[in-house]
Amino acid sequence: MMRWRNWSLQCLVVGGVLLALYGLASIVAAKMRGLGVEPGFGFLWQRAGFDIGDALIAFDASDTYGRAFLVGLLNTVSVASVAIVASLLLGGALGLGQLARNRLLARLCEAYVELFRNVPLLLQVLIVYVLLIGRLPLPHEAWSLGPDVWLSKSGLALPWPVFTDAGLVLERPVLGRFTFSGGAVLTPEFMAVAAALTLFTAAYIAEVVRGSVQAVSKRQSEAALALGLNDAQTLRFVIVPQALRSMIPPLANQLLNLIKNSSLAVAVGYPDLVAVADTTLNQSGHAVECIAIIMAVYLFLSLVTAAIMNSWHGRLLRQQGGY
Amino acid sequence: MNKSLIAIATMVAAMLSGTAHAGKTTDAIRERGQLACGVSTGVAGFSAADSKGEWRGLDVDLCRALAAAVLKDPTKVRWSPLTSQQRFTALQSGEIDVLSRNTTWTLGRDAGQGLVYAGYMFIDGQGFLVPSRLRITSAKQLNGAEVCVQTGTTTEKNLAEFARANKIQFKTLMFENLRAVLKAFFSGRCQAFTADASALASIRANDSGKPEDYMVLPDRISKEPLGPVVRRGDEDWFALVRWTIFALLEAEERGITQANVDELRKTTDDPAVQRLLGVSEEVGKPLGLDKEWVYRMLKAVGNYGEIFERNVGPNSLLQLPRGINALPRDGGVMYSPPLR
Numbered sequence: 001m002m003r004w005r006n007w008s009l010q011c012l013v014v015g016g017v018l019l020a021l022y023g024l025a026s027i028v029a030a031k032m033r034g035l036g037v038e039p040g041f042g043f044l045w046q047r048a049g050f051d052i053g054d055a056l057i058a059f060d061a062s063d064t065y066g067r068a069f070l071v072g073l074l075n076t077v078s079v080a081s082v083a084i085v086a087s088l089l090l091g092g093a094l095g096l097g098q099l100a101r102n103r104l105l106a107r108l109c110e111a112y113v114e115l116f117r118n119v120p121l122l123l124q125v126l127i128v129y130v131l132l133i134g135r136l137p138l139p140h141e142a143w144s145l146g147p148d149v150w151l152s153k154s155g156l157a158l159p160w161p162v163f164t165d166a167g168l169v170l171e172r173p174v175l176g177r178f179t180f181s182g183g184a185v186l187t188p189e190f191m192a193v194a195a196a197l198t199l200f201t202a203a204y205i206a207e208v209v210r211g212s213v214q215a216v217s218k219r220q221s222e223a224a225l226a227l228g229l230n231d232a233q234t235l236r237f238v239i240v241p242q243a244l245r246s247m248i249p250p251l252a253n254q255l256l257n258l259i260k261n262s263s264l265a266v267a268v269g270y271p272d273l274v275a276v277a278d279t280t281l282n283q284s285g286h287a288v289e290c291i292a293i294i295m296a297v298y299l300f301l302s303l304v305t306a307a308i309m310n311s312w313h314g315r316l317l318r319q320q321g322g323y
Numbered sequence: 324m325n326k327s328l329i330a331i332a333t334m335v336a337a338m339l340s341g342t343a344h345a346g347k348t349t350d351a352i353r354e355r356g357q358l359a360c361g362v363s364t365g366v367a368g369f370s371a372a373d374s375k376g377e378w379r380g381l382d383v384d385l386c387r388a389l390a391a392a393v394l395k396d397p398t399k400v401r402w403s404p405l406t407s408q409q410r411f412t413a414l415q416s417g418e419i420d421v422l423s424r425n426t427t428w429t430l431g432r433d434a435g436q437g438l439v440y441a442g443y444m445f446i447d448g449q450g451f452l453v454p455s456r457l458r459i460t461s462a463k464q465l466n467g468a469e470v471c472v473q474t475g476t477t478t479e480k481n482l483a484e485f486a487r488a489n490k491i492q493f494k495t496l497m498f499e500n501l502r503a504v505l506k507a508f509f510s511g512r513c514q515a516f517t518a519d520a521s522a523l524a525s526i527r528a529n530d531s532g533k534p535e536d537y538m539v540l541p542d543r544i545s546k547e548p549l550g551p552v553v554r555r556g557d558e559d560w561f562a563l564v565r566w567t568i569f570a571l572l573e574a575e576e577r578g579i580t581q582a583n584v585d586e587l588r589k590t591t592d593d594p595a596v597q598r599l600l601g602v603s604e605e606v607g608k609p610l611g612l613d614k615e616w617v618y619r620m621l622k623a624v625g626n627y628g629e630i631f632e633r634n635v636g637p638n639s640l641l642q643l644p645r646g647i648n649a650l651p652r653d654g655g656v657m658y659s660p661p662l663r
Contacts, residue, residue, distance in 0.1 A: 050479040051486070051495040053469070061483035126503075133510040153511050154469060178457075178468040178514045179494070188512065189496070269471075269498040269507065278499060279474050 028288055043284045044069070050279060052271045054187050065280050072276030073297060079190060079272065080262045080301075083197035084255055090198060091205025091254075096235070098210045109206065116203035122264050124200055129192035129268040136188065139179045148172045150180060153188065160184035189270035193262065201258045208254065212247035213239055245316055252309035256302045263298075273297055346559025348420055349611055352393055357401045360386035361419035364404045367525045368635040368643075369425045369445070369549075378402050381634040382423040384624040385444055385551060389421065389567055392607075392616040397623035411436060414554060421564055422552040425521075432552070441564035443550035445635070446647050446656065448543025449481050450520035452527060455538050457514060462542035466491035471513035473497075473504045477545065482517055485544040505530055515540075519547060524641045534642075563610045569659035570617045573599060574626035576650055576659065581625035584618060599662060606662050627657065 029039040044066035052059050055071045056078060097109035116124070133153055137143060142152035150157045150173060157173035157180040173183035216239050224234040265272040274294060281290035352358050362370035362382055370380040378400075387397040403419050414422045415437055425447070426432075428440045451462045451470075459465065462485070470493040472479050479497060486493050496513050498504035508516040509531060516523070523539045531537050551568075553561050574580075577596050579587055588600045597603040601614030608614075624630055631648060635641040649655025 049483055050497075051483050051493065053494040053496050061480075061487060130506060130510070133507060133512040138511055176467045178465070181467060266499055267503060269496050269503065271497060275474075275497065275499070279479065279497060282474060283480065 032285075032288070039286075039288070041289055043286050043289070046284070048280070049283065052276065054190065054271050065284065068276050068280060069273070069293060072271060072273035075190075075271055076259075076262055076265075076273040076297075077301070079193050079197070079265065079270065080259045082194045083201065083258055083262070086194070086198040087201040087205055087254075087258065088251075090202035092209055094202060094206035095209025095213070098206060099213060113203045113206050116199050117207075121196065121200045121261055122267060125192060125196040125264050125267055128196045128199075129188065132188040132192055139175060142175070142180075148183070150175075152180075154179040155185045155187040155191070157183055157185050187270070189265070189268050192268050193265045193270050193272075196264075197258055197261060200261070201254055204254050204257075205251065208247055208250045209243070211250075212243040215246055216242045241320070245313070245320065248309055248313040248316065252306055252313075255305050255309065259301050259305060260298055346557050346563070346611065348553070348557045348560035349393060349563060352420055356394065357399050358386060358390045358394065358421070359401045359403060359419040360389075361403045361405045361410060361413050361422040361424055362386070363424045364406055366425055366522075367529070368521065368639060368641040370404075370423070372404075379634065381445055381630055382425060382549075382551075384630045384634065385423050385567070385571075386421065388571060388620040388624050389564065391619040391623040392567055392612055393563070395619060397619075411438060411552075414438060414552060417554070420553070420560070425549045426552055428548045428550050437555050438552050439555050439561055441551045441553055441561055442568045443548040444568060445521070445549045445631075447519050447521050447547035447549055449478060449517060449545040449547070450523055450543055451540040452508070452516045452518075452523040452537055453514065453540060454511070455536055459540070462515075462540050462544065463489050463491065465493065465515055467494075468515055469494040469496060469513040471496045471498065471504050471508045471516045473501055473518060474499055478518060481545040517544075521635065521641060521643060524635075524643050528640050528642055559611060563612070566610055566662070567620070568627075570599065570620065570662060571624075571627040571630065572650065572657050572659035573662050574617065574621055575628040576652075579621060579626060581621055581629055584621045588618060604663070 032039045045064050047061075048063055048065045048068045049061050050068075051061050052068060052071050054075065056074045057067075057071060059067060059071050094109045094112060098106050098113070100106045100109070136151060136153045139150075139152045139154045142150040142154075142157075145151055145156075148159045159170045159172045160183045161168050162171045163169075171182050173180040173185070220238055220242065221234050224238040229237065262272060263274040266275045266278065269275070277290040277294050281287040284290075360383075362378065362380075365371045366380070368380055370378060370382040373379050383402075386400050386402075390400045391397040403413060405413050405419075405422075405424060410422055410424055410426060411432070413419050421441075422438075423444070425445070427447075428443060432438060433440050451465065453459060453465075470482065472482060472495055474497045479495065482493065482495065496507065498507065504516065505526065507513060516526075518526075520539055520543060527534050527537050527539060551564055553564055573595075577593065577599060579596060579599065584600070587596055588602060591597055591600075591602070594603065598606055600618050601607070601616070605614040607616045610616075625633070628645075628650075631645065633639065635643045637644060645653065645655065647655050648657055651658050
């Protein structure tokens with residue numbers, strides 16, 4: 001009896017929520033029709049009519065809005081993946097650095113953490129961007145960082161393999177009248193967003209790492225030393241494997257934050273998913289659909305990241321026999 | 324019964340007194356004693372409040388001229404600063420009598436929204452701002468260049484269409500925020516910045532630090548005729564606004580200025596000038612205006628050429644050349660039908 005009542009109550013709540021959502025959707029649809037905009041995702045197959053400067057796949061104004069979204073998604077994923085790898089490395093180093101016996105190193109790492117986690121991320125993105133485009137030389141006075149590698153206000157131009165009739169060829173960047181063409185370019189916008197996300201998130205990751213390492217009982221390292229392991233071995237074989245178990249869940253939080261924070265790219269003109277969606281909703285009038293796409297994509301990316309981290313955590317627990 | 328009697332009596336009286344009926348908007352303005360004018364929230368040269376809170380600009384002067392014509396006092400204007408989202412609703416709902424706020428005349432707006440454009444006060448177009456050191460003279464030479472754009476409604480589309488039509492390629496950098504795009508352009512991140520030419524002129528003058536290091540290229544890649552908008556359904560008010568612009572143009576064509584209008588009114592033998600200043604015939608009558616309406620407008624704001632010079636011309640902050648906005652005899656398209 002009790003069980004039946006619980007079930008029916010839950011069905012009622014779910015049904016009510018669905019009904020409310022449906023009502024909301026039909027009001028929005030009616031309003032949009034009133035403004036002369038046909039609701040739905042059909043516009044994704046229409047011609048976009050704008051160019052995107054920084055695209056990983058070929059894109060021009062005659063391509064569709066759908067493809068523009070794909071370009072934005074790939075940009076979001078690429079800038080977030082670079083920042084995830086870099087911030088894990090930097091954050092890990094900073095976290096262990098804070099526990100170093102060398103006082104100077106430890107204080108420096110602590111100072112870094114306090115500085116970067118207490119300055120708003122948007123400000124950091126803008127500062128890095130303004131520094132980059134302000135300090136780097138014009139393309140015609142580009143700094144050479146090696147054969148065919150040039151750093152300038154237009155970004156880091158480097159050779160890149162491309163498929164031609166003659167097979168795989170290394171295409172070299174060539175300086176034209178205005179800037180470099182050919183090869184691959186890491187734009188200052190990409191560098192600014194990736195760098196700021198890395199610097200910011202690394203500060204939080206450092207704290208996660210420090211906390212997890214400190215949570216491992218001090219007797220563990222004393223025992224390891226007694227067995228004749230040196231500092232590095234103690235860390236590698238005794239401390240870190242135990243710290244990882246409590247480290248992964250808060251680490252997953254930081255990575256999810258990083259992915260969502262990448263939407264600040266819009267401030268410096270990096271064409272990530274949000275920037276493309278903004279332009280699209282401005283031009284097509286399909287604001288509700290564009291926002292829905294943004295939400296769905298971030299939800300998807302976050303769930304995938306969370307699933308990966310959870311499965312890693314689960315495997316670790318099984319291997320180590322759980323708590 | 325009583326009401327219709329009064330109406331007939333008013334009509335007869337109006338006919339006898341020789342003033343044509345001026346339309347319901349005009350009546351409402353006279354009753355209110357103020358013209359409700361919709362302007363921008365601040366576009367230098369077009370409509371912006373100065374340091375004393377006084378509204379100045381090309382679009383502002385049109386409203387002053389209208390107030391001088393209808394209310395015989397150019398100061399009797401109620402200014403409504405409107406964002407681009409608010410502007411049409413404010414007019415449709417009757418909150419303002421005329422929208423004089425750098426608004427582009429397009430088919431969709433002129434026909435589909437219960438509004439009608441009374442003409443154009445300024446013809447703008449999307450242009451390019453480039454550093455002078457690049458030594459280029461036309462946007463077509465920008466092939467392969469990085470171009471900064473502030474994302475708007477049509478700016479990036481116009482840019483893509485221009486590139487396609489001329490078979491050239493740009494690397495487009497889209498920014499949402501005006502400050503960010505200006506920072507990027509003036510740091511040298513991109514070789515050109517595209518926006519409406521009047522906006523570029525103001526940016527060059529006010530934000531570049533060194534205006535002589537930058538230039539606005541002569542190319543205009545879109546048509547942006549900016550003009551006053553009124554509600555549909557009041558042809559009398561529509562005609563009054565439209566012929567106000569024409570009268571300002573006609574005055575320039577005939578060489579009547581703010582300074583010489585008093586002198587000319589007394590001394591001129593030119594029948595066209597006499598007509599315009601109400602010395603001979605009354606050209607304002609069909610509009611429901613008295614014979615001195617043009618005289619008052621010119622005393623208040625001067626002719627079209629003077630309005631242009633003062634607000635956006637070569638000696639103003641914006642330093643825009645007259646260009647396409649000149650009279651036909653000077654190679655422009657600002658043409659007025661005969662005022663007779």
